[in-house]
Amino acid sequence: MTRQKTLAGLSVLVQDGKLDPVTLAEETLAGIEAHGDQAVFVGLTRERALKEASAASTRLRAGRSLGLLDGLPVAWKDLFDVKGSVTTAGSAVLRDTPPAGSDAAVVAAVAGAGMVSVGRTNMSEFAFSGLGINPHYGTPHNPASTDVERIPGGSSSGSAAAVAAGLVPAAIGTDTGGSVRIPAAMTGIVGYKATRGRYSMKGVFPLAESLDSLGPLCHTVQDAVWLDAAMHGLTAPVVRRGEIADLKIVIPETIVFDEAESEVVEAFEDAIKRLEKAGATVTRRPFPTFKAVFDLMARHGALVTAEAYALHRERLAGPQAERIDPRVVARTRLGEKITMPDYIALLDARDQLIHETVESLKPGELIVHPTLPHVAPPVAPLLADDELFFKTNARTLRNTLIGNFLDFCGISIPCGTGAGEMPVGLQLAAPHHQDDRLLSIALAAETVIRGEA
Template identity: 50%
Template sequence: MLTTGAVTPSHLLHATLRRIASGDPAVFTQRTVARAEMEAAAASRRYVEGRPLSMLDGVPVAWKDLFDVQGEVTRAGSSVLDDGPALRDAELVRRIAACGAVTTGKLNMTEFAFSGLGLNPHFGTPRNPWSHGEDRIPGGSSSGSAVAVALGLVPIAIGTDTSGSVRIPAAFNGVVGFKPSGGRWPLEGAFPLSRTLDTAGVLTRTVADAVVVDAAACGLSPSEVLPHTDGRIRLVVPTNAVWESVDADVARNFEEAVRRLEDFGVGIEHRRLPVLDEVLSVASRHGALVVKEAFELHRSRLASPDAERMDPRVRTRMLLGSHMSAASEAIVRQARLDLIDAMADLFDGTTFVAYPTVAIAAPLLGPLELDDHLFATTNMLVLRNTLIGSFLDWCGISIPNGFDDNGIPTGFLLSGGPGSDHALLALANRIEAVIRGGQSFDFIRHNHS
């Protein structure tokens, strides 16, 4: 529409800002109206002159509130973090803005990105748009990012993913969520959780949109990211580790998608992948690396009066990192390297791993707000499938693949080995329609047709 002149970036921005203002107030924590208007006006001039910067020129984008945006305070979902307005854009913000994207604001998130459920007692919890009555969780920690895209407030939202924080909310909200391999996208100027496991990521409506954003983040053209692929593909479906406590509807949707892929000509291999069990076992026996690194990052804050102003569940989980010894941390770090090496032979450029993104569809919000034990057990179940790929430095993309009996979306997680992002995105683009099975995940059209 921008290219044909059917809409200008400025008109698109004004419509976007109206939608944001009339939507769930817990989705956006800040709106960068003045900056957006300047960026949209500049993009409008470029289109009139026939020289758009890229496929992102004039396209609205919003940012999880742990990326620095010049002139705005980065709060990371917390009421205790206020280092003053950022002096400059985070590197990823700079790269996306340099492609002409219009920065509309900052998005809500779990405090300090430390939960897979998306609850935030400080700024409110964004409501999962597929709730159908009683509120359901959005998933986290990139909660506002997923809801903003699902509601059609913006077509692109940038989040982060340490143990599943892009892929989980993507699955819960019926959108696409792409987590690149570690180091593929820059994290300078993004408030950290785990310096070892953090990655940036993107939530979009389609795989093609994720490809465009990945290209911009890497300084490439979309054609460089998305080479032509029509060769034989093999998907390995693990028979272990990821299936305990999986909802029947989640399993059904995954199995139906696998059958469609097989009919499409994708080779399917069901087999045990012992490394997946070992990832979970290492964390169980020695502790989670993300918890240790979060504790070290926030050690002084946890020992200060600010600790009482933090989300108690975030604070409690961070404090568990104090129990992880240096010896245990060293064991976990070495195990990670060994397990990544152990999986290297599986990924040959044509082989990928597939299983449900999350074991359950988005649960009701109310019971989780009231029950700390239920919150903790649900959080671990929700994180389990995605944290495996994070620990092994897999790139991964969650694609909507159906609804449960309550009309709540489920997700199909497609993962590739470290550094196989190009091949993963090419495959995901090729088989997205097959995974979706012809179902519409357009919330606006679905609910207001």
């Protein structure tokens, strides 16, 4: 039986008693097992899911619903500790580690909202790629692709593929350089990267703690707002729907359009025209701080690489390195060349660039640009050519990593299609800790951005 894909649509059915959470959980698990792409999930939590669904069913029959998300399925990127499951971080070297003794804090928070955890989704190994290719557990197909096999985007590849394929209404990912927004844009769904620190990172396997953030992948901004509340441990959302008339957009003229595919630019500009027509104020100007981010990395190395190397240096020095994707090893080992003075210089300059960027924004302005400069490329050429792999990975991460470095929050919303009829994403971004305002405006603007208003 085909169900509505959105959390909001499912919630109506469950809260009205028209769909039992146990039935929904069983259908969800059966759909995942029968799905033609077995690289989307790395493991199901069947026993837990049915237990949580049964508890939700009992509550709802007794009139004691925990809220809008009670009894609804959710999946977790394989960086989150889920009690009783092994957290592999997409790597073969962690496959034999002991199962998690407890849930990650955010997994527990979402369970507290009554959601039903159905399994762990695939990802780029150690979250260190924006492409979503994984040689150990397979590479999830991009459900939006109808011509050739294309990448799903990473590193939250399985999370995006699971939602885009309709296997689950929502999944939770991590974002260090774009790992929620990139796969969301490539598969045609919504991906929200919260401000770093908005949710607890306890029980989440890190990549670079100075940059790591979390966020949901789902079908609508409304669903993202509901999940944001649950991840906070709130019983209901506090975000109010904004007005497009209050939307002040600034489009950067620096970096984000460089080498962008013409179809991507066209889809983005069409969305901007729709927003203007709906009452948004649009300006364009250079952002020197964007260029400064890349100048810093050229001079001192990348912050993510320095911290990833510090995390994995013992693995890379021992026999485990032979069991890690050589492309992940090569990229991580670049961190060995980053000295302590380089690292301190990066942190100091980062603080200054964050301040300068926030000060350059006029009151109420949101930064808006294409989430990615290209649509999802075919998989085969990337597997065959390491040089193309690294070049494409850098280009894929370019627009989104700016927000991580500058500690912004951001949300990617589908705005049209590009080459091969593949999805194009538009990113709205705001300074750190302005998440509620960002989500408020995104709620108001989503249908216009999509061209549905």
